[in-house]
Structures are given as structure tokens and as C-alpha cells.
Amino acid sequence: MPHEIFHYKTWNDIELTAGRLGISLPHSDDLAVLNTPLKIGAFTAHNRIALQPMEGTDGTETGSPGELTVRRYLRFAEGGAGLIWFEAVATAPEVRASAHQLMLTQENLDAFKRLAEQIKEAGLKKNGFAPVIVMQATNSGRYSKPHGYPEPLIAYSNPLFEDTPLPQNCILTDDQLKMYEERFGETARLAQTAGFDGMDVKCCHRYLACELLSAYTRPGAYGGSFENRIRFLLNAYRAAKANITGDFFLTSRLNVYDGFSYPYGFGVAPNSGLAPRLDEAKCLVGILRSEMDIPIINVTAGNPYKNPHVNRPYDHGNYVPDEHPLVGVDRMMRCVSEIQHCFPDLPVIGSAFSYLRQFAPYLAAGMVAQGSCAMAGFGRMAFADPGFPNKILSGQTLDAPCVTCGGCAKLLRAGSPAGCIVRDRQFYSLEALK
Numbered sequence: 001m002p003h004e005i006f007h008y009k010t011w012n013d014i015e016l017t018a019g020r021l022g023i024s025l026p027h028s029d030d031l032a033v034l035n036t037p038l039k040i041g042a043f044t045a046h047n048r049i050a051l052q053p054m055e056g057t058d059g060t061e062t063g064s065p066g067e068l069t070v071r072r073y074l075r076f077a078e079g080g081a082g083l084i085w086f087e088a089v090a091t092a093p094e095v096r097a098s099a100h101q102l103m104l105t106q107e108n109l110d111a112f113k114r115l116a117e118q119i120k121e122a123g124l125k126k127n128g129f130a131p132v133i134v135m136q137a138t139n140s141g142r143y144s145k146p147h148g149y150p151e152p153l154i155a156y157s158n159p160l161f162e163d164t165p166l167p168q169n170c171i172l173t174d175d176q177l178k179m180y181e182e183r184f185g186e187t188a189r190l191a192q193t194a195g196f197d198g199m200d201v202k203c204c205h206r207y208l209a210c211e212l213l214s215a216y217t218r219p220g221a222y223g224g225s226f227e228n229r230i231r232f233l234l235n236a237y238r239a240a241k242a243n244i245t246g247d248f249f250l251t252s253r254l255n256v257y258d259g260f261s262y263p264y265g266f267g268v269a270p271n272s273g274l275a276p277r278l279d280e281a282k283c284l285v286g287i288l289r290s291e292m293d294i295p296i297i298n299v300t301a302g303n304p305y306k307n308p309h310v311n312r313p314y315d316h317g318n319y320v321p322d323e324h325p326l327v328g329v330d331r332m333m334r335c336v337s338e339i340q341h342c343f344p345d346l347p348v349i350g351s352a353f354s355y356l357r358q359f360a361p362y363l364a365a366g367m368v369a370q371g372s373c374a375m376a377g378f379g380r381m382a383f384a385d386p387g388f389p390n391k392i393l394s395g396q397t398l399d400a401p402c403v404t405c406g407g408c409a410k411l412l413r414a415g416s417p418a419g420c421i422v423r424d425r426q427f428y429s430l431e432a433l434k
């Protein structure tokens with residue numbers, strides 16, 4: 001049954017609906033808490049607003065930032081966020097999610113260096129501080145589309161994702177996984193040389209490292225037990241660690257919950273159905289903290305292809321879930337909060353604030369004020385209004401928020417440059433897809 005469209009005029013309206021749904025979202029009118037610094041390893045984010053990674057599908061064929069990439073990040077940098085979690089950057093050509101996904105190589109290192117410098121300079125000039133920048137290193141695995149059509153490389157066959165099982169040669173062997181772990185080493189070296197402050201070993205949204213977390217049915221060293229299912233991620237960290245120096249840090253954007261039942265989803269138990277059970281996720285975060293020295297973790301959930309409402313609650317789109325978007329927001333906030341409360345000294349970035357549009361800052365402030373996350377991470381809002389952090393921090397209303405129309409995701413799926421088709425129409429339109 002389609003749910004109601006966003007119609008709230010006040011926070012009280014949201015609370016009324018939330019009450020009817022049996023949920024309660026954190027809230028604070030005092031946004032000052034978002035304007036406080038946060039230490040992240042040797043770095044300091046100037047405020048508690050983070051931009052979540054958002055693939056723009058606007059790189060050149062060889063993976064360098066294109067003109068639209070530079071435009072996006074300069075707007076982001078000027079917007080005033082304390083931290084920019086730079087989008088997914090491929091660790092090998094065959095695991096790019098599109099023919100225009102960024103890919104960092106020795107050959108295009110200078111282009112990334114220039115962009116990282118420009119981001120820092122633009123932030124400094126406009127806001128008096130440079131944002132902390134983390135680069136997300138990815139292996140797209142199941143969603144590899146390096147030539148514009150699917151060329152999946154999967155951890156295990158999964159009937160929820162395949163109408164008919166994929167050919168055997170799509171299932172990565174243990175040796176191939178070992179080779180792909182090593183790729184994170186070279187990418188980390190390049191990311192540090194390019195001037196990023198840290199690198200994310202991406203482990204979310206069912207890209208390769210994330211898919212392996214639920215490889216219960218995979219035989220051998222990378223499947224079955226928890227220890228085996230986290231092997232790829234930890235080895236990727238080890239490869240990265242061996243190639244970095246000084247203050248540069250490693251971290252992950254981590255799916256703590258996939259939204260699929262056992263044995264096809266991480267973050268559920270054999271008897272929990274679709275209900276989140278974060279025991280293994282907490283164990284994993286503990287290992288990343290104690291063995292890999294992560295100074296921050298970015299918590300997310302869901303899969304953008306099969307259950308997109310779990311990752312980014314929305315009103316409009318091709319796939320209308322049988323769930324009120326506020327339930328999705330609540331689930332994400334509870335997952336984030338559970339991890340943060342388990343690790344009070346490890347800053348956690350929360351996801352999925354954009355659905356609340358002009359009210360999102362009050363949810364963000366509520367979450368930070370009650371110690372349920374250290375930073376609020378915004379994705380689609382940054383496409384709609386890159387200047388939104390400065391608006392929040394100066395007490396202005398968000399007058400041009402994301403309307404969760406799904407247009408940016410449609411562009412992404414089509415392999416076209418992604419951005420806001422509502423607020424940035426001169427540059428982005430679905431017309432291009434016709």
C-alpha cells in the first residue's frame with residue numbers, strides 16, 4: 001500500500017505520525033550542538049555535519065575527476081560541512097560500478113591531488129577551515145558495470161538477487177579475493193599521496209566486502225563462520241595499513257544491517273526474520289577499533305537496488321515499499337544509536353537524515369545531543385542544496401531541501417552524471433535518459 005507523501009508543517013506533525021506508527025524520533029531545537037568540533041584521530045572536524053559519499057558518475061573514462069566532479073566538490077567544500085566522505089572510488093578497472101566511476105591510479109594521481117587541494121582551499125577560503133576528507137575505496141563486486149552493462153563478480157549465489165544462478169565464473173575464487181584485498185593497499189598509498197586525510201575500506205550496500213559479511217553459504221576460507229566472513233575486510237585493511245604512514249587513517253562505511261533475512265543478510269539472526277540483530281556488527285566494529293585503529297565509523301544499512309527504502313527513505317520512486325519512510329528513518333537511527341552507545345568513545349556518523357527535509361537538522365541535533373551519534377551524515381541533501389550545512393550552522397531554515405524524488409538515483413543507475421533534478425536542473429535532468 002503506498003504510504004502518505006511528506007506533508008509535515010511542524011515537528012509536531014511528524015511526532016503525531018511517528019506516534020501513530022509507534023516510533024519516536026530524537027529531536028532538539030538547539031542546533032548549537034552541531035556547531036562543535038570533533039576530533040577524528042589527528043584531525044579535527046570543525047562541526048558535526050558530514051557529507052555522505054555520493055557517486056556522481058561523472059569521471060572520465062580513465063577514472064579521473066571530470067568537470068562536474070570538480071563542480072560538485074567545490075560546492076560541497078564551500079557548503080561548510082566539517083567532513084566530506086568522498087564518493088566510491090574503484091580499486092581496479094573491472095570492479096568499477098560504471099564506465100564513469102572514479103578510479104584512482106598512478107597515472108591520474110595528479111588530478112586527484114589537485115581536486116583534494118581545491119577542496120581544502122575552497123573550504124578554507126569560504127569558511128575559514130578545511131573539511132576533513134575521507135576517500136571511499138570500493139570493489140563493486142556484484143554491481144560491477146565497468147563497460148556500462150552488468151559484469152557481476154559475486155561472493156556467493158543468492159536467490160534473492162538472481163532469478164537464475166549466475167555462471168560459476170562470476171563467483172570469485174579465494175585467490176581472486178586475495179588479489180582484490182591487495183588492491184586496497186595500492187589505493188591507500190595513492191589516496192594518502194593525493195592528500196586525502198583517510199580512506200574508507202567500503203563495506204556497505206552489498207558491494208563486495210559487504211556481500212562477504214553474509215556469505216554464510218560460501219564454502220572455504222571466506223564463508224561460513226564470522227571469522228571467515230570478515231576475512232576479506234580485515235585483509236584489505238592490513239594491505240592498506242602496510243602502505244600508509246603518519247596521521248592518515250583508515251575507516252569503513254559499514255552496513256550493520258542488510259535488511260534481508262538469514263542466510264542472505266548481515267545484521268539479522270537465524271530466527272530474527274527481518275529484525276536487526278547487531279551483535280556481529282558490534283563485534284566487527286570492536287575488531288576494527290582495536291586492531292585497525294579506526295578513529296571513526298560511518299554506519300549505514302540496506303541495499304540501494306533491492307530495498308532502497310532501508311538506506312534512503314523516500315516518498316517517490318519506481319519501487320514503492322510497504323513501509324512508511326519514518327519507519328525507515330527510525331530503524332536507521334536506532335541502528336546508528338546502538339553502535340554509538342556500544343562504543344561511546346568512537347565517533348559514529350549516522351546516515352539517512354535527508355528524508356526529513358527542513359526538519360532534518362532537529363533530528364541531527366537530537367541524535368548528537370543524546371550521544372546517539374557524533375556526526376550527522378547527509379547524502380541527497382547535499383545534491384539538492386550544497387550550502388545546507390552553513391544554513392544549519394547559522395540558524396537559517398533549509399529552504400531548498402531534498403524532496404526525496406529519487407531522480408539522482410535514477411541518473412546514477414542509468415550511468416549518467418548524478419545530481420539534483422529539482423534544484424540543479426540546468427545541470428541534471430531525466431530528459432537525458434530518454
Ligand SMILES: Cc1cc2nc3c(=O)[nH]c(=O)nc-3n(C[C@H](O)[C@H](O)[C@H](O)COP(=O)(O)O)c2cc1C
Pocket residue numbers: 052053054055056087088136204205253300311312313351352353354355377378379380381408409412418
Ligand atoms: C546518487 C547516489 C549516489 C550514492 N553513492 C554512494 C557512494 O558512492 N557510497 C556510499 O556509501 N553511498 C552512496 N549513496 C548512499 C548515500 O551516501 C546515503 O547513504 C543515502 O542517500 C541516504 O542518506 P540521505 O537520506 O541523507 O540521502 C548514494 C546515494 C545516491 C542517491
